[in-house]
Amino acid sequence: MEIQLTKCHGSGNDFLLIDEMTHGYTFTEEERRDLSLLLCDRDSEFGADGILFVGSSDKADAKMRVFNSDGSEASMCGNGLRCVGRYVCELLNKDEIIVETMKADLKVNQEQEIYEGLPTYKVEISPVLFDVDSLPMNIDQETLQNEIVPSISDTLSFTALAVPNPHLISIVTPDQLALQEEMAKKLNGPNEICPDGVNVSFVCPIKEGEIYVRTFERGVGFTNACGTAMSASTLTTCLLGLNQMEAVIDVYNPGGKVRCAAHKKADGSYFIDLIGNATYLYHAKLDVELSNSNVKILSKADLEEQANYEKLEVHAKEYLDSTLFA
Helix, strand or coil: CEEEEEEEEECCEEEEEEEHHHHCCCCCHHHHHHHHHHHCCCCCCCCCCEEEEEECCCCCCEEEEEEECCCCEECCCHHHHHHHHHHHHHHHCCCEEEEECCCCEEEEEEECCCCCCCCEEEEEECCCECCHHHCCCCCCCCCCCCEECCCCCCCCEEEEEECCCEEEEEECCHHHHHHHHHHHHHHCCCCCCCCCCCEEEEEEEEECCEEEEEEEECCCEECCCCHHHHHHHHHHHHHCCCCCCCCCEEEEECCEEEEEEEEECCCCCEEEEEEEECEEEEEEEEEEEHHHCEEEEEEEEECCCHHHHHHHHHHHHHHHHHCCCC
8 A cells, every 4th residue: 555654753752644634545443553563663764653643523623543653542642743733734724723632622723933943833631630540540549649659669659640641740850760661661561550551751840840751651662752741740740839830831851842831720620731843854655565564665755844853952951961960
């Protein structure tokens, strides 16, 4: 089969975007899984954290489905939604759209550049659920907010929330980052606490209005950034009094920087704004034979947008080295 795709990223969290709206692709669920496993493999020429399938919607401007590099489907992806938002906004010539996702229809709009020369989009992250059953997480309590779970760690406290992807958030010091990998791998392997796996984020406060987030993403592993994790981490710091609700927070990550703002509605529920880049790397046309895992590149057009993003990466790294990791 011939497939046209765009390689893109949000905060270094990279994806292959496939437009089903324009090209009329009719993938089976097995083909979506197999395409993710084949094309996202880091040993392949395309390697990515996942595939963004952009389809038509009966109730929104477009529909987004996200398949991780291990073939599993994610209920949401904030960084991916920015890329889909940009693609659909440009396709439909709109500045603001609604995108249907697995759990909610979410607003996306073009925003003032977060850094010079970077196409920037704001996406809504919701719903926010605090019931541990929504992750699911098997502990003997209904919610978990900044508490120790002895079966995970005797020293670190965690907050559990789904946005709607499941997240465990721990506020740590830079030297405690070394504890993350073993803990996250345990919770994403066969285990009784989080049987479906969970995104695990360690959050280092820098100063009020600034945090650093590193995430071990379910179905992927360590990524440069996870949009829903940065959003969930921002809300968590606000609930713990480290930052202020409604305020725009600079969120640094291994892939650069985004901005987030947590909001509380009149009914007591929450949502988060996630603001960051949506950068295109190249457009390509492939001939894919899933039966024998063969991929032939028919055409590829590299783009020049990444150079501007690399300037943001340098800026973010220099700032972290001079503050958090000094």
